[in-house]
Amino acid sequence: MSKTKKSEFRPNDFVVYPAHGVGKIMSIEEQEIAGMSLELFVIAFEKDKMTLRVPTNKAVESGLRSLSSPDVVQDAMKTLKGKAKVKRAMWSRRAQEYEQKINSGDLIAIAEVVRDLHRSDDQREQSYSERQLYEAALDRLTREVAAVSGSDEADAQKKVSDVLVSRAA
Structure with missing residues (x-):
């Protein structure tokens, strides 16, 4: 079977590239x-004002994937509702793991980072690096939720924060 899987992605498709999140295929050149x-x-x-060129024959290898299915988005939301699992490891080690999860492009893993780093108002302050990782994960999550549901990012952000707030209650 030497037939390439070229037809998987087409111009105007939204796709997820692990290191950058949701993007839109403008063309194939x-x-x-x-x-x-x-x-x-x-x-x-668009949000990063960046254009990426990925060889079509390396797209799948590089982790390029279609948007998650609505089912996966549901699972990600369920993940957000869970109790934060914070390991007792040193911050540098945990930060590395969070970074890997964010860049894995796996929506569930990204939701775990959001869940684990989310702070409600009555909890201690986040360090700068915690905040950076939290915002990066939250951004990836909301962009994909928005793209999957066809809504704008503000709606997706509200959806995600409602879940996080309901968890804290």
């Missing part, structure tokens, strides 16, 4: 690189 003709997905990440 041919480019000559080092004397070889290469077919590339041109993916725009």
